[in-house]
Amino acid sequence: QQQVKQSPQSLIVQKGGISIINCAYENTAFDYFPWYQQFPGKGPALLIAIRPDVSEKKEGRFTISFNKSAKQFSLHIMDSQPGDSATYFCAASSRRDNLFFGTGTRLTVIP
Amino acid sequence: DGGITQSPKYLFRKEGQNVTLSCEQNLNHDAMYWYRQDPGQGLRLIYYSQIVNDFQKGDIAEGYSVSREKKESFPLTVTSAQKNPTAFYLCASSSRTNEKGNQPQHFGDGTRLSIL
Numbered sequence: 001q002q003q004v005k006q007s008p009q010s011l012i013v014q015k016g017g018i019s020i021i022n023c024a025y026e027n028t029a030f031d032y033f034p035w036y037q038q039f040p041g042k043g044p045a046l047l048i049a050i051r052p053d054v055s056e057k058k059e060g061r062f063t064i065s066f067n068k069s070a071k072q073f074s075l076h077i078m079d080s081q082p083g084d085s086a087t088y089f090c091a092a093s094s095r096r097d098n099l100f101f102g103t104g105t106r107l108t109v110i111p
Numbered sequence: 112d113g114g115i116t117q118s119p120k121y122l123f124r125k126e127g128q129n130v131t132l133s134c135e136q137n138l139n140h141d142a143m144y145w146y147r148q149d150p151g152q153g154l155r156l157i158y159y160s161q162i163v164n165d166f167q168k169g170d171i172a173e174g175y176s177v178s179r180e181k182k183e184s185f186p187l188t189v190t191s192a193q194k195n196p197t198a199f200y201l202c203a204s205s206s207r208t209n210e211k212g213n214q215p216q217h218f219g220d221g222t223r224l225s226i227l
Contacts, residue, residue: 009151032213043115043201043218044154051212089153093213098144098169101153 003027004092006102013109019077021105023090026071030092034099035064035075038087047088048075080109114138115219117202122224124189124196132187132222134202141207143185144216147171148199157200160185161207189224199223 005024013019023033031052036044050057050064050073057064063076077084090102115136124130136143142161146154156169160179174193179185185204189196200222206214 006153034215036218041220043117043203043220046215046217049215095208095212098156098159099154099213099216101155103151103153 002103003100004090004102006090006105008105009103010106011108013080013107015080015082015109015111017080017109019080019084019107019109020074021088021090021107022072022074023092023102024070024072025092025100027092027094027097028071029094029096031095032093033064033066033073034091035062036089036091036101038089038104044089077107080107082109082111085109115202115204115217117200117219117222119222120220122222123227124224125227127191129188129190130224132189132200132202132224134185134187134219135183136185136202136204136217136219137183138204138217139182140204140217141182142205142214143179144203144205145169145175145177145185145187146201146203148201148221154201157187196224197226 034049035047037047038044048059048062061078066073087104087106089104091099093099118133144159145157155171158177160166176188202219203216205216
């Protein structure tokens with residue numbers, strides 16, 4: 001059973017546009033929600049993370065929105081650039097559990 | 112530079128052969144993890160270790176073994192019992208969970224294992 005459900009599977013966005021990736025979870029004990037960026041042949045790199053005491057966290061062009069009641073969180077990439085083309089993974093964990101990853105979203109930003 | 116080093120980058124296994132993937136970190140992290148990545152399935156946890164000389168099975172431990180004799184090293188052996196070993200293997204490390212909660216995991220650049 002997939003603990004974290006991620007959508008869409010792939011996404012194509014024009015340069016300068018907004019990329020939005022969504023994730024949903026069921027386990028209300030989850031209290032840590034990171035996003036990772038992965039380029040081909042490389043390991044995932046931590047992009048941004050949020051804990052449920054805030055509803056939004058912004059770092060540069062990347063923003064996490066968190067809706068605790070809906071058990072959903074999303075990544076917004078503002079002013080998307082071709083260099084942002086990569087696979088993005090959401091994940092979730094609790095103090096008792098290790099990280100559970102979504103299945104990934106392949107983002108392509110068209111120049 | 113602090114980081115996680117995985118070697119080799121590419122590895123080939125013959126039928127009935129055990130192979131060992133290396134993972135070394137100089138981040139002074141207590142916890143280390145092994146994940147398997149297959150297309151369309153995200154990352155799945157194989158084994159993890161919170162402290163030296165102790166480790167636990169993850170979700171897909173069958174056909175794999177690990178050891179944690181040193182804080183810096185967490186090698187993974189893919190045994191002949193693993194019938195479908197072709198995948199991208201990722202090692203990660205993190206500080207131990209503290210009063211703030213779980214800590215970020217940092218990943219190496221992976222080893223791609225293929226069957227000959």
